[in-house]
Amino acid sequence: MNDLPPEGATRRRATIVTLSRQAGVAPSTISRALKGDPRISAETRERIAKLARELGYTPNALARTLSSGRSGLIGLVLGPATHPIYTALLHEAVAQGAERGLRMLIIHAGAGPIEDTTAEVLLQYKVDGCLITSATLSSRAAAVCAGNGVPVVMVNRVAREHGSAVACDNGAGGAELAQLLLARGHRRFATVITSNPTSTAVEREQGFLSRLEQDGLRPMLRLDGQSTYDGGYAAGQRIAALPPGQRPDAVFAVSDIIAMGVMDGLRLGGLRVPRDLSVVGFDDIAEAARPIYDLTTVAQPLSAMVRRGLDLLAARMTNPDLPDEAVSLRGRLVVRGSVRPAADNTPAG
Structure with a gap:
């Protein structure tokens, strides 16, 4: 039996069921094989992985969210797009999130307090947590996040309401x-x-x-x-x-x-x-x-600030009852040529 459409026809998205029909095994076997379950033989795992590649199969994140209650999606609220510091924070957060298997939902809030609509957007997309790199979390928005069990960590800011914070000293x-x-x-x-x-x-x-x-x-x-x-x-x-x-x-x-x-x-x-x-x-x-x-x-210390922020967020995604924390990391003085040199105190002669 061949479920592949004729050449030129629109191909429907491959699913676990599609793979199970092609491979002649149960959907549960497909799922376990793709997760590397050792109970499935290495030969079968390789055959199913090859079939998945050929059919262009990718996991259905929505289905995974519905079954596990977790989306693997982190809200990232950025400050003014014209400010280079937020571009640097964006790159760090996306790179470090990817290393942890997290995806970022990027929301640009700009300057000023985070509006209630921003918090509602985060909830609509079922984020597991939220990193906020700019602006102030309003009391209403903080209550919305807290009431829905969404942990919040401020990076480069001090939390004044619900949430933990990581900032430079x-x-x-x-x-x-x-x-x-x-x-x-x-x-x-x-x-x-x-x-x-x-x-x-x-x-x-x-x-x-x-x-x-x-x-x-x-x-x-x-x-x-x-x-x-x-x-x-x-x-x-x-x-x-x-x-x-x-x-x-x-x-x-x-x-x-x-x-x-x-x-x-x-x-x-x-x-x-x-x-x-x-x-x-x-x-x-x-x-x-x-x-x-x-x-x-x-x-x-942007890299360290983002890393510590994700650590705090991951801990609270696992255990929502953890108390809020405020972390301060020391910056590093960088002396360049925009400051006049020290006076030469060497005695004459």
Whole structure:
């Protein structure tokens, strides 16, 4: 008996039943053979695997979901698509999820709180869990996820409602950048922040300010970088337009994308980085290392953050009663050419 359609005809999707008819064995034998069950002889397993390849058989994920109650699908909620940090997080999450046999349902939420409709979409697709890399989980959306047994882990954010979180130690990173600038002799500072400060941006600025306060210093200027390159560029132009005596000698931007805009605004305003003033950022996106920027920054441990986030999520998918956890991972100071060198203290002669 041959179930294959004539050449040129539309072929229906191969199923377990199709394979069982072709192979002359029970559907349960097909299922076990494809799973590598040792109770099925190696010869039969190989014959069935070959037949499956010939017919283009792939497992029916929907049927598997209905039978097991698990979809193997993870919701991934991303921040603004224009920000390179979220592109990097996307690549890490998809790659590491694939290593664990997980598929990602990618949802772009942008900036601001996650709306209830986003949470409803996640539930409609029967996700087993959710990784959120940006935005704030509203109390309503958190209640929807919790009420339906969907564990939530925030990555690069601090959970304020239901859910666990993995983030860089932003406060410590901000303090390290301040310490570096102080050690290089800077005393007049500007900070360039975001228009709608997230917990991440606030912690970075607070860490930076706390270290300055230890030396009795505070920024002479605080500008809004709007979380974008263009916002940073406008801030750089404003700084460049100041009289020399009112101008800072170092600028701390709460993200690399803002810092890169600041540097271009300063340069087109006639100032040289780092000869006239130093600039530092935070994140260590790939573009920060380009020679035109050579930006000093704090590298977020993105790979480790995603790995720990998936670990937390997997544990709560297995045991929903586990308590929420907040994990903080240390960033790495990356010193490049956007900060002036340390003063040469070698005695003359």
